[in-house]
Amino acid sequence: MKKMKLLVLTIVYSMATLVLAGCGKKDNGTLNLFMWTEYLPDSVIEGFEEETGIKVEMQTYSNNEEMLAKVQGSNPGAYDIVCPSDYMVENMISQDLLLELDKSKLTNYGNLYKAYLNPSYDPESKYSVPYLGGAGLIVYNKNMVSADADFTDYEELFNPAYENSIVVLDDFRSIIGVTSLSMGFDFNETDESKLSQVKDKLLTLKPNIKSLDSDSPKTLMITEETAVGLIWSAEAALAMQENENLDIAFPDQGLYLFLDNLCITKDAKNAENAYKFIDYILKAEVNKEISTEFPYLNPNEAGVALMDDEYKNNKAITIPAEEIAKGYFVMNIGKTVDTYSEMWAEFTK
Amino acid sequence: MSNTVKKRRNTIPLLTTVSPVAIWLILLVAAPLLYVFFLSFMATDGYKVVIQFNLDNYKNLLNPTYIEIYVNSFIIAFFTTLICILLGYPFAYIMANSTKKSKTIMMIMLMVPFWTNSLIRLNGWKTILGKTGVLNSILLNMGVISEPLEILYTRGAVLLGMVYTLIPYMILPTFASIDKLDGTLLEASSDLGANKLHTFLHVTLPLTFPGIFSGSIMIFIPSLGFFFVSDIMGGGKSQLIGNLIENQFKAANNWPFGAALSMMLIALILIMVTVYKKSGGDMEDLGVM
Helix, strand or coil: CHHHHHHHHHHHHHHHHHHHHHHHCCCCCEEEEEEECCCCCHHHHHHHHHHHCCEEEEEEECCHHHHHHHHHHCCCCCCCEECCEHHHHHHHHHCCCECCCCHHHCCCHHHECHHHCCCCCCCCCCCCEEEEEEEEEEEEECCCCCCCCCCCCHHHHHCHHHCCCEEECCCHHHHHHHHHHHCCCCCCCCCHHHHHHHHHHHHHHHHHEEEECCCCCHHHHHCCCCCEEEEEHHHHHHHHHHCCCEEEECCCCCCEEEEEEEEEECCCCCHHHHHHHHHHHHCHHHHHHHHHHCCCECCEHHHHHHCCHHHHHCCCCCCCHHHHHCCEECCCCHHHHHHHHHHHHHHHC | CCHHHHHHHHHHHHHHHHHHHHHHHHHHHHHHHHHHHHHCCCEECCCCEECCCCCHHHHHCCCHHHHHHHHHHHHHHHHHHHHHHHHHHHHHHHHHCCCHHHHHHHHHHHHHHHHCCHHHHHHHHHHHHCCCCHHHHHHHHHCCCCCCCCCCCCHHHHHHHHHHHHCHHHHHHHHHHHHCCCHHHHHHHHHCCCCHHHHHHHHHHHHHHHHHHHHHHHHHHHHHHCHHHHHHHCCCCCCCHHHHHHHHHCCCCCHHHHHHHHHHHHHHHHHHHHHHHHCCCCHHHHCCC
């Protein structure tokens, strides 16, 4: 029994010590962060806590819809910062869930490339600050396509010569969008008569498709199972490291882009801390720390400048700003999405 | 002792033992199903579900493209079940008729691989069947073929993945019914002059039929919904009902239509089970219901 008492006392004392140790740090409030999984290095959070004395509570999610449902379902202000993708920013703006940002509080805002600002989903960049993103790139194997193959035009993907030798993302909006672009229509086309033409065109792509894969399309390119791919830029960069026969192309009609953004929620309880956090993330050195760990498309010009040449010269990672400027984001198309999803069922049946 | 007291004496233990299960079933089975049923009559505005009673989702089920997907799913599910019977029954028969030691070994061989996640095992098949995979490399080096075989990303590969994932569900129930077969019946059959084939066709097979049916139900139903098999082995090019439902809940963001599809699938399964019951099948033998 005595031993037991001793044990309990030890535990109580050690817990008390821990609590007191916590008190030693300066206490500048908290910040509730709601972030994609595997998207923000722990070292960055620790650095921010160290510098500001703000305690960061992070929760994670793995898709936009899950994040939206939790923001809507929790008490107002449960999350200070969220990280929605492009179309979800538009959705959240339309539902009045985001705070209009006061840019004067973001001293490092100028570090961002101009090409990433004022995107179609937030035309005046009032609510969102670009964080990380990616693009759908064309990758091809130089040894497996003819020398005169020209991938600066999406039309090349429809060439019957590539029968059963293309891998594309299993993502209906991007593939239908790219098909639209190849015909001179909009990436987010909503005109039903144009869409019925797009459908016919899309079905001519089917014989060329070997696999629809969004999870790891790079594998098929690396193992030379496929000659051509329309895959995520980060995957393309990794594939090129593994197989030196691979090269990428930027089609003239414009890239499919996605971009995740830091936003402050309308009812944020710690809005001031949230501004501090976003400003910290925008710092060039912090950005370098992030993109070293997660080499996605990086909208921070000052951060990119600090990276090594290998990173800067890899066009699959550092996509030229002019390509970004003429790229397209997936936009909400309302009920037209049903036409898209029916078209996709026809394509994948 | 009055009747009411007697009755209460009987109901209290019943209530305490059954109610946890009942609550469990209501919370985790009935409530979600009711929610899906309710959802299938709603609409979306492109952003989210809106509460607006309508039957459009059910009308939409009759779209010719979707009907073709149902038909394809049923064909794949049918052949998956058939192949599982043709491979699984002999395996179960041999297993049931072997010594205790080899029975154990066979059971371990059957079960151990299935302790590994099925996604990992299916991705393993990709390494074997791919264009530069193990199988093609061996055949090419042996000179059996001059061009790599296109096995992966075809309907055949989907079928292979389905059979591979689901075959234990055929072997286990058929093994159970063959194993508990009364040996004296077989002796009687042979005493009465039937040869082995006759005995098998007229005694063993009819008596083990419930095992086969139970296995078939356990294979046919999941194979309609195993979207990941089609995604991994078929390259996402041969959609099943399962893929269609998955898409509605994820990319297409049309939960009400996804719910209507799910209700249709549930209805089809109930019809199949009812047919089985009507044709004289015993629910006890199914063991799954």
